[in-house]
Amino acid sequence: MGSENCIDKKHFVLVHGACHGAWCWYKLKPRLESAGHKVTVLDLVASGANMKKIEDVDTFSQYTEPLLFLLDTIPSNEKVVLVGHSFGGLNIALAMEKFPEKVAVGVFLTAFAPDVEHHPSYVLEKYSERTPLAAWLDTEFAPSGNKTTMFFGPNFLSDKLYQLSPIEDFELAKTLIRPSSLFMEDLTKQKNFSKEGYGSVPRAFIVCTEDLAIPLEYQLFMIQNVGFNEVVEIKGTDHMAMLCKPQELFDSLQQIATKYA
Structure with a gap:
């Protein structure tokens, strides 16, 4: 049995979304580790405990x-x-593009998923077209150098991201989130992800049915647009599946990893 267990050990690398940090995985990380996996959670630049300020980050690849x-x-x-x-989702796509041989599977957790036919910014542009400015509620946008910064307001957090998550996690988020950016201006200038790089790595999408930030219909549009090897659904979860339904997310990741890694 021993050797089989060793083979089952995977290395999960968990990448947070805008304004968040490595802290948002605090419920999922111990679950994966107690199942014997190695887990790396990291702060992107100007996120979580990373010391840089978003004002000093010029490009998406720098971020x-x-x-x-x-x-x-x-x-x-x-x-x-x-x-x-x-x-x-865009950060892992860039990593898959640059290191396709080091990624067993890219898992998009209700995440922006680029394709290889359009600019990396396409998936954000389409989202913006469908999302009226009013939907951002009290999120603050501000020009900063060659980009626009974004900082989620408490109403946006509670109504669109954390509406089904424990109130403690919403409180945690309010104290830990930091201004971020979608780097739209930079992403429109980048060349498409390639079939040989990003496009060559198996991809899975985890659908969150009650997500109000990236609504179900937009998740399904991306799935249709990109094409995924695997689509898993977590019912009854808001945008923050790792906080709202950590056990179901753990089960979904185990299922995907067993198949592809």
């Missing part, structure tokens, strides 16, 4: 550096299960 640095250090004979939440 993604901690993830790219991590994958660079993974031995060439190892593969990780890369999980991106929300805007983190």
Whole structure:
């Protein structure tokens, strides 16, 4: 039995979304670890405990550096299960583009999923077209250098992101979120992700049925647009599945990892 258990150990790399940080995985990480997996949670630049300010980050790839640095250090004979939440879908896509041989599967957790036919910004542009400015509620947008910064307001957090999550997690988020950016201006200038890079890695999508931030219909549009090897649904969860339904998310990730990693 022992050796089989060793084979089952996976390395999960968990990537947070905009304004969030490594802290948002605090319920999922111990679940994965107690199942014997290795888990890396990281703060992207100007997120969580990372010391930089968003004002000093000019490009999307600069923002993604901690993830790219991590994958660079993974031995060439190892593969990780890369999980991106929300805007983190674009970060994992960039990592899959640059290190396709080091990613067993890219998991998009109700996340923005780019395709290989359009600019990386396409999936955000389409989302903006469908999302009236009023839907952002008290989120603050501000020009900063060559980009626009974004900071979720408490109403947006409670009504659109955390509406089904425990009140304690909403309180935690209010104290820990930081201004971020969608780097639209930079992403419109980047070349498409390639079939040989990003497009060559197996992809899975985890649908969150009660997500009000990236609504179900938009999740389904992305699934249709990109094409996924695997689609798993978590019923009754808001945008913050790792806080709202951590056990169901753990089960979904186990299922995907067993198949692809």
